[in-house]
Amino acid sequence: MTSWSRRPTRRAVLRAAGAALPFASMGVSGPAGHAPAVRAARPADIRVTDVTHAFEGHTYRAPYMFGGRSVDRVTILNVQVRVRTGDGREAYGFGSMTLGNAWSFPKVSQDEGLGAMMALADAFRATTAACDEQGHPVDLWRVLEPAYLREAAALGRARGMASPIPKLCTLVVASAFDAAIHDAYGKAFGLSSYATYSSRHMRHDLSRDLGPSFKGQYLDRFVSLAPRPVTPVFHSVGASDAIEPADLKVRLDDGLPNTLAEWIARDGLTHFKIKLNGGNEAQDFDRITRIDRVVREEMGKRRVDDWHYLLDFNEGCPNVGYLLALLRKVREATPDGFTRIKYVEQPTSRDLAGDRANVMHEASKLLPVVVDEGLVDVESLHLARSMGYTGVALKACKGQSQALLIAAAAQQAGMFLCVQDLTCPGASLIHSAGIAARVPGNAGIEANARQFVPAASAAWDPKFPGLFTIRGGVMRTGQLTGPGLGAVPPGPYLQG
Structure with a gap:
């Protein structure tokens, strides 16, 4: 059964400190931290204006065993975002991911892990909707990822979990929101998302995330x-x-x-x-x-x-x-x-x-x-x-x-x-x-x-x-x- 949850009002600007992706490049140290994405809008930028999410559940036809664990059902997180471009166009994007709790959070029971991931999805909807950063989806991810990690740490403490929510588990939940933003970005410009990874659409080259050896290179190179x-x-x-x-x-x-x-x-x-x-x-x-x-x-x-x-x-x-x-x-x-x-x-x-x-x-x-x-x-x-x-x-x-x-x-x-x-x-x-x-x-x-x-x-x-x-x-x-x-x-x- 699918039910959509909508944030009724926009919250204050989400501000992120520190690096969203504290990357060390291959043999070259990356930057220690990043400022929030961008402030002044340009036509190629987007800003999230609305976020909704829903869950759907399915039972496996047969159990799947891996790593000593057996899984017989799945909960899918579906996310929809609406974005507005710097020149006023609007588009919806859709992202989806299975909440693979047995794989991403193996230190707790499957019921406890799934419950935590569903609660994370609720929290991430509000966090994503509150994001006022404007830029390319990678710019937004650079700001959102540390916010998601803070939400996960706080939720784990609030629920009294014996084991902290792992970063891998946090990424799985966040991936549906990130996919929806990339999807909306491409649809806003009538392009495949893979056509938006060049300097024409991205403000920053890869050196911002991967270090100086990537100076002048964008994702379309890879x-x-x-x-x-x-x-x-x-x-x-x-x-x-x-x-x-x-x-x-x-x-x-x-x-x-x-x-x-x-x-x-x-x-x-x-x-x-x-x-x-x-x-x-x-x-x-x-x-x-x-x-x-x-x-x-x-x-x-x-x-x-x-x-x-x-x-x-x-x-x-x-x-x-x-x-x-x-x-x-x-x-x-x-x-x-x-x-x-x-x-x-x-x-x-x-x-x-x-x-x-x-x-x-x-x-x-x-x-x-x-x-x-x-x-x-x-x-x-x-x-x-x-x-x-x-x-x-x-x-x-x-x-x-x-x-x-x-x-x-x-x-x-x-x-x-x-x-x-x-x-x-x-x-x-x-x-x-x-x-x-x-x-x-x-x-x-x-x-x-x-x-x-x-x-x-x-x-x-x-x-x-x-x-x-x-x-x-x-x-x-x-x-x-x-x-x-x-x-x-x-x-x-x-x-x-």
């Missing part, structure tokens, strides 16, 4: 205006998903596949994300090699010889030694299967600063090692690089502004790039796919909502053929040409 026609889809094999018929406890009779082989046949898959729990080398080894065997058999039937894997531990490896031993065992057992592993994702703790012993230099000699949960700003990217991580997972759930800034920093540093999911249906998948289709060198996109909660995308599917239903192992991303971020809701979301 993202493509035109989306790639198709993007490979990494099919997620959840830690409890059935690989073979013998693994099935209950067969779901809903017209969708039940086993990995059935998914391969239906969607023509060629890229596979293998979820592993870590902590039990024998179980992880068995799962990898069994999946490799089943995939190999299916590819033989289809006469396909090009396919790939990624291994995602969701921090499950107790230490880097565990990862190295497992990789070497897999390489010995299935040399060809090992060569098909494109990268490893977040093998050990997301707390990079507190886990400095688990450096990835040796593992990165075998495969790219990607930071995901530990990546919450470019400062953490710099730390990850110093610890031997060689790739980044870009995620719409961390914010459009931040995803693009991190993409720019990572590209300049020569890092491996991929786009990952948060079981994103509907507009949130469109948002994620837009990033995946425009970041050069991106290895592919994870898109698992079609597996676990397809009903949440049912209204969107007819408008975007080949985006929510996969054929030939690819998502048809060439259709994401705007305006805004490309998501015009099929339901009664836009008002005014």
Whole structure:
């Protein structure tokens, strides 16, 4: 059920002190702080005039297990903003994101984490509506992000939570508001949002956020205006998903596949994300090699010889030694299967600063090692690089502004790039796919909502053929040409 909440009156000007994104550039220290975005309006600037938000809930067709946690439902945050340009035009924008509490706030119960995130959304609506800064969406994000973080800290204290609300959790909630602002900005000018990342629309070059080495460069240097026609889809094999018929406890009779082989046949898959729990080398080894065997058999039937894997531990490896031993065992057992592993994702703790012993230099000699949960700003990217991580997972759930800034920093540093999911249906998948289709060198996109909660995308599917239903192992991303971020809701979301 969807219900919109509207702020009745405009609050006083929101003023932010300190850096919204306290980034350290790759080897070059970034600025210690930023002033509020801009004061004097120009035609290319926007100002937020109204914000509404709503929640919708869906139950998964089957539980999804990752990192030792099982998820069977989702709450989606939908946000609408209205903006006014410096020359008086008005436009609405829409943003959406799943409140992935089990992933972003794992230290508390799922009910407690979800409750905190929904309360954050209520607070962020008022904070966003109160923002009187005028500029590009990245300018607004620079002011809003520290305000969101302060709201999260205060809310955690007010609710007496045993664990502070993590920055990652805050970013997930904030991402729907940031996406809506980027979407509104593009729609105000009748452009794809990706056409607004040059000096024509942005007041500041990237040196403001990423340091002096980015002087004179804008985001358009690091993202493509035109989306790639198709993007490979990494099919997620959840830690409890059935690989073979013998693994099935209950067969779901809903017209969708039940086993990995059935998914391969239906969607023509060629890229596979293998979820592993870590902590039990024998179980992880068995799962990898069994999946490799089943995939190999299916590819033989289809006469396909090009396919790939990624291994995602969701921090499950107790230490880097565990990862190295497992990789070497897999390489010995299935040399060809090992060569098909494109990268490893977040093998050990997301707390990079507190886990400095688990450096990835040796593992990165075998495969790219990607930071995901530990990546919450470019400062953490710099730390990850110093610890031997060689790739980044870009995620719409961390914010459009931040995803693009991190993409720019990572590209300049020569890092491996991929786009990952948060079981994103509907507009949130469109948002994620837009990033995946425009970041050069991106290895592919994870898109698992079609597996676990397809009903949440049912209204969107007819408008975007080949985006929510996969054929030939690819998502048809060439259709994401705007305006805004490309998501015009099929339901009664836009008002005014």
